[in-house]
Amino acid sequence: xxxxxxxxxxxxxxxxxxxxxxxxxxxxxxxxxxxxxxxxxxxxxxxxxxxxxxxxxxxxxxxxxxxxxxxxxxxxxxxxxxxxxxxxxxxxxxxxxxxxxxxxxxxxxxxxxxxxxxxxxxxxxxxxxxxxxxxxxxxxxxxxxxxxxxxxxxxxxxxxxxxxxxxxxxxxxxxxxxxxxxxxxxxxxxxxxxxxxxxxxxxxxxxxxxxxxxxxxxxxxxxxxxxxxxxxxxxxxxxxxxxxxxxxxxxxxxxxxxxxxxxxxxxxxxxxxxxxxxxxxxxxxxxxxxxxxxxxxxxxxxxxxxxxxxxxxxxxxxxxxxxxxxxxxxxxxxxxxxxxxxxxxxxxxxxxxxxxxxxxxxxxxxxxxxxxx
Amino acid sequence: xxxxxxxxxxxxxxxxxxxxxxxxxxxxxxxxxxxxxxxxxxxxxxxxxxxxxxxxxxxxxxxxxxxxxxxxxxxxxxxxxxxxxxxxxxxxxxxxxxxxxxxxxxxxxxxxxxxxxxxxxxxxxxxxxxxxxxxxxxxxxxxxxxxxxxxxxxxxxxxxxxxxxxxxxxxxxxxxxxxxxxxxxxxxxxxxxxxxxxxxxxxxxxxxxxxxxxxxxxxxxxxxxxxxxxxxxxxxxxxxxxxxxxxxxxxxxxxxxxxxxxxxxx
Ligand SMILES: Nc1ncnc2c1ncn2[C@@H]1O[C@H](COP(=O)(O)OP(=O)(O)O)[C@@H](O)[C@H]1O
Ligand SMILES: [Mg+2]
Numbered sequence: 001x002x003x004x005x006x007x008x009x010x011x012x013x014x015x016x017x018x019x020x021x022x023x024x025x026x027x028x029x030x031x032x033x034x035x036x037x038x039x040x041x042x043x044x045x046x047x048x049x050x051x052x053x054x055x056x057x058x059x060x061x062x063x064x065x066x067x068x069x070x071x072x073x074x075x076x077x078x079x080x081x082x083x084x085x086x087x088x089x090x091x092x093x094x095x096x097x098x099x100x101x102x103x104x105x106x107x108x109x110x111x112x113x114x115x116x117x118x119x120x121x122x123x124x125x126x127x128x129x130x131x132x133x134x135x136x137x138x139x140x141x142x143x144x145x146x147x148x149x150x151x152x153x154x155x156x157x158x159x160x161x162x163x164x165x166x167x168x169x170x171x172x173x174x175x176x177x178x179x180x181x182x183x184x185x186x187x188x189x190x191x192x193x194x195x196x197x198x199x200x201x202x203x204x205x206x207x208x209x210x211x212x213x214x215x216x217x218x219x220x221x222x223x224x225x226x227x228x229x230x231x232x233x234x235x236x237x238x239x240x241x242x243x244x245x246x247x248x249x250x251x252x253x254x255x256x257x258x259x260x261x262x263x264x265x266x267x268x269x270x271x272x273x274x275x276x277x278x279x280x281x282x283x284x285x286x287x288x289x290x291x292x293x294x295x296x297x298x299x300x301x302x303x304x305x306x307x308x309x310x311x312x313x314x315x316x317x318x319x320x321x322x323x324x325x326x327x328x329x330x331x332x333x334x335x336x337x338x339x340x341x342x343x344x345x346x347x348x349x350x351x352x353x354x355x356x357x358x359x360x361x362x363x364x365x366x367x368x369x370x371x372x373x
Numbered sequence: 374x375x376x377x378x379x380x381x382x383x384x385x386x387x388x389x390x391x392x393x394x395x396x397x398x399x400x401x402x403x404x405x406x407x408x409x410x411x412x413x414x415x416x417x418x419x420x421x422x423x424x425x426x427x428x429x430x431x432x433x434x435x436x437x438x439x440x441x442x443x444x445x446x447x448x449x450x451x452x453x454x455x456x457x458x459x460x461x462x463x464x465x466x467x468x469x470x471x472x473x474x475x476x477x478x479x480x481x482x483x484x485x486x487x488x489x490x491x492x493x494x495x496x497x498x499x500x501x502x503x504x505x506x507x508x509x510x511x512x513x514x515x516x517x518x519x520x521x522x523x524x525x526x527x528x529x530x531x532x533x534x535x536x537x538x539x540x541x542x543x544x545x546x547x548x549x550x551x552x553x554x555x556x557x558x559x560x561x562x563x564x565x566x567x568x569x570x571x572x573x574x575x576x577x578x579x580x581x582x583x584x585x586x587x588x589x590x591x592x593x594x595x596x597x598x599x600x601x602x603x604x605x606x607x608x609x610x611x612x613x614x615x616x617x618x619x620x621x622x623x624x625x626x627x628x629x630x631x632x633x634x635x636x637x638x639x
Binding site: 060061062081082083084087088089091092093095097098099108109111112156157160 | 534536537539540541542543544545546547550554555558559
């Protein structure tokens with residue numbers, strides 16, 4: 001077997017290899033392969049119904065794989081039932097045992113460890129401190145708020161020191177303020193305990209804030225696995241680019257003159273010189289490029305240096321820390337979105353009137369070359 | 374607007390009172406006449422006595438019949454509740470084809486007249502050469518009680534989130550331990566209710582017992598037999614009064630356990 005002969009490696013602590021899952025005729029997970037590193041905060045990000053929970057449940061052992069194999073710490077998992085896997089899960093509904101108090105909920109998984117009552121009580125108290133709920137041991141499950149239940153579910157799993165903690169949208173049920181606070185705490189907790197976290201969310205901002213790396217999923221497939229900055233700055237496809245933040249897309253054609261220089265002729269943007277290392281396609285090949293709204297700068301007059309085009313202002317919205325503009329440019333049907341930070345106080349400033357001509361400038365490094373689909 | 378709905382309704386109150394009177398007054402005659410100093414059940418009352426209760430105490434066959442009914446009731450309630458738990462669990466926790474048809478099939482004995490089941494079982498058992506005894510009565514009662522057990526337990530299982538059992542598995546417990554540490558305590562109120570209900574049903578069941586009793590009568594069979602002897606009738610009333618009292622107590626306990634269980638689960 002290939003898997004067992006390979007060296008144990010922290011880089012592929014969890015290794016998902018060519019895994020598919022179908023429910024009857026429906027393909028919930030479609031040929032997914034990826035590796036998760038030891039100790040990292042890894043997120044599965046995607047719209048509702050894209051298969052995140054299904055993949056997580058396959059890691060936990062609640063769903064079998066239809067095809068492929070999952071390895072955790074170099075052990076193939078297909079024949080390992082949930083209660084023998086070195087993973088624990090925080091359920092979307094938290095699944096707190098309603099007939100037990102907080103202490104017994106947290107100590108639930110310790111039965112097999114044959115600990116003394118004193119040692120067990122001490123461990124539970126430590127966990128209650130860790131999740132910042134000291135003195136809550138005797139509370140009944142129905143006396144807890146959503147945020148507290150979430151912490152109990154976390155403590156109940158962490159007390160077993162799993163190799164991997166799986167979290168299924170654990171913050172989804174909390175209100176915005178509590179969610180942001182829990183994000184910070186969850187991140188700090190993960191650093192503190194050093195356990196590999198696999199975190200499911202449909203909230204891109206949450207994924208960007210928390211994760212070391214993110215797998216973007218859609219329709220049962222993994223589109224891209226990268227760091228938050230990597231996903232934002234170098235998305236591979238248009239789908240990823242528009243799922244993480246906002247992006248302007250332009251169709252273009254490659255122009256090459258020997259191997260020394262290359263350029264892209266893009267609709268509305270004109271000819272943009274590119275480094276030959278980045279642009280490997282042959283002369284005449286169609287490309288799709290993207291530019292994030294905040295990579296443009298706006299100015300009333302033509303800037304002295306750099307690439308610039310003229311556009312007509314369609315709409316402007318003041319959004320606090322930044323303003324969002326839409327401009328139409330010649331040669332492109334859809335308007336271009338531009339986001340610019342409000343670095344100065346704009347007291348009494350007038351919004352630029354609709355139809356006003358403004359200059360958009362950008363640097364060639366801001367251009368992302370996307371895979372054509 | 375809600376005051377319109379909550380407004381007291383005289384007619385409805387009157388109806389409720391009449392309903393309760395019609396329901397319970399005939400039953401109240403039983404304890405009343407069990408203290409009456411006459412072997413005839415008729416007004417005017419002849420005076421207070423507890424001698425029928427004393428007579429009951431000395432009557433060997435009464436106690437035998439009572440003990441037979443208790444034995445059958447206990448065994449039937451335990452077996453039908455265990456089977457009911459297994460059925461409710463598999464109906465709610467597994468993906469099986471034709472689930473609706475299966476549930477209908479299990480519930481069928483509720484609507485099939487007992488006399489048909491009684492005759493059918495009698496024919497079958499005598500063909501197979503099985504002698505009639507308390508076992509055959511128990512078998513008949515099991516058929517009647519099982520749908521009640523399932524109907525009592527099914528909502529309990531439907532009412533709890535399957536991820537709670539998954540959480541137990543996730544925390545390292547196998548199916549057996551998960552059942553005892555999570556499933557069982559959570560469906561406990563349903564189990565108690567099912568035990569009480571099926572025991573009560575078996576305890577006063579007559580038609581199946583009529584067809585399937587051998588030489589050992591159950592209590593309803595015995596009482597029925599005694600109706601031919603007017604002299605015995607007052608002590609039958611005394612026994613009925615006692616049973617009435619115990620039944621009321623059981624129902625109240627069952628209600629209390631059920632309500633407490635629901636509160637815990639909120
Ligand atoms: N047990 C199941 N039987 C049939 N279809 C399922 C089952 N579980 C999930 N699905 C389907 O698989 C798809 C992915 O579901 P899920 O993994 O829960 O998505 P997500 O968590 O990303 O919202 C959905 O379309 C869902 O309807
Ligand atoms: Mg989900």
